[in-house]
């Protein structure tokens with residue numbers, strides 16, 4: 040590796056670590072902790088196949104027990120609800136309640152999003168792509184599952200008339216579903 044690249048890579052690793060610590064601090068807000076905020080954010084963004092305790096634990100890179108504890112605390116605060124899926128009584132579907140959607144209006148990570156929104160378009164796009172690549176590399180090293188959206192998924196089956204289906208289960212995907220993150224994502 041060239042010396043200049045080594046300097047950049049060291050600086051990037053340090054900056055990402057510091058940004059991670061800063062965002063961790065930010066998320067002790069409105070009576071919630073970082074794991075609770077991350078769970079609410081996940082449930083707001085995940086598609087119907089992914090709003091389960093198991094998928095949440097995968098996304099957070101934690102155990103099912105720890106994820107369940109976080110879910111119980113959010114349920115007690117009235118921010119989430121669980122429903123048994125009719126097809127399988129053991130399977131649970133999670134959703135934000137109205138209060139959950141309301142508290143998400145105060146999401147402390149919006150400060151980081153606002154700062155990112157000030158980046159020029161081309162730089163913002165390149166940064167997002169680069170960070171996605173870094174995260175993919177880390178997930179591979181740690182054995183974690185990669186989450187993503189339909190547009191970049193190898194299972195997406197889209198036809199010329201604008202309709203799209205999930206190739207895994209044959210379900211039709213509405214436009215808003217295609218923008219949500221999915222536990223079954225497989226990079227195209």
Ligand code: SF4
Nearest residue numbers: 189192195205221223
């Ligand atoms: S196409 Fe891929 S990302 Fe979209 S729902 Fe199917 S598995 Fe999930």
